[in-house]
Amino acid sequence: MRTLSDEALLAGLSSADPDATAAFVDRFQRRVYGMALSVLRDRQAAEEAAQEAFVRAWRHASTYDPRKGTVAAWLLMIARNVSISLLPSHRPYPVDPEVMLGLQDPEPSQDRDGQLAPVSEPIRKALMRLPAEQRQALVLAVFYGYTAREVSELGGLPVGTVKTRIRAALMRLRSELGVSDER
């Protein structure tokens, strides 16, 4: 089962096959729970969010389009959105994004399966090369779902400035990583 592709396991999950479901959850549970815990910073709430993310993945598996990205990214976006929806309306100021992502670690922690390293290392380095204010605005938006207005309120900045920072950061990453729409 460990040799099956992420897409094949997702197909099994969509049919609620117990073996495929168990394998799918086993493959992604650390990332999904890690995402939820990073956003919510509460173990009980993170478990609730992570469980709900898997249930939504099962229910909405038919919407996954492999041309638009990997299963892992699709699932993590679900986990992020569920986690954000569970945040209290007056959500706490998130932990330092750089600490949360371990960007300052000389040796980033790897997923147990070692699957993250090939993808994450180039973007981690590219993210570190961004100006700090751009990096922080981008991470707050991507991982915490903060809108430009919310980031501006957090930092006491004009909305336009935040929008510019987010746009500049993402455009620069796209350029540095040479992303083309060929997936």
Add this chain to the structure above:
Amino acid sequence: MNGEMSCEQFRELAPELAIEIADGQERDTALRHAATCPSCRQLVSELSTVVDDLLLLAPSHEPPPGFASRVVARISPPTARRRRAARPAARPVPEGRRWLRRLAVAASIVAALAVGAGAVYQSTASDRRLAASYREVLGQGHGSFFAAAPLRGPTGTVGTVFGYQGRPSWLFATVHLPNPGLQHFHVQLVTRGGRHVAAGSAVLGGTWDSWGAQIPMDLTQVTELRFIAADGQTTMVAYLNTNGPWGSG
């Protein structure tokens, strides 16, 4: 941001669209623009790829003990869980045979890719809608799958039997008898264990007729539905493949 959006305006908003933090009105306007502008669609798609890669930076964390079991319990249909629970305790599989188990599991996954929800990846939008609708219907009735099989009489196919695995499970048959007169049948189920279980009676006749009933067991246990005429001869029979989409029984 009312009305139409220019490419320049779209480019300014594209990062927020890719991150999914744009507000609803802006998003709707932008999507209308993207629908008619390939280069803007390309831009937001590329930025979405960057966002996907960023998400993979989220730190992994070991969930609490039992997490996976709790997720599986929320997802797997009750019947599948019962079948799983009823399996004998796993015995060590000799090394030389482990590949057989892996092959069987892989084959079931491949089959799922070819049919049903597995068609997610190649199917048309209408297929995906159908699959979603199918799951929704099953979810409404606490079901896990439908089955169908031809009902055969002495001269060939005389109807169709439909089965539903749920709480409760049921069977329904449409029948077309050549003889217009009414006929009385005993209805009988044959189980996987070879047991014969009475399922009531049916009076069928005319041109098209039908019979249906809840059944006192999981559909997965039924291998045959028989209509037995008064003389004791099996008049019509349907052989049901009720393993379900993932069954192995």
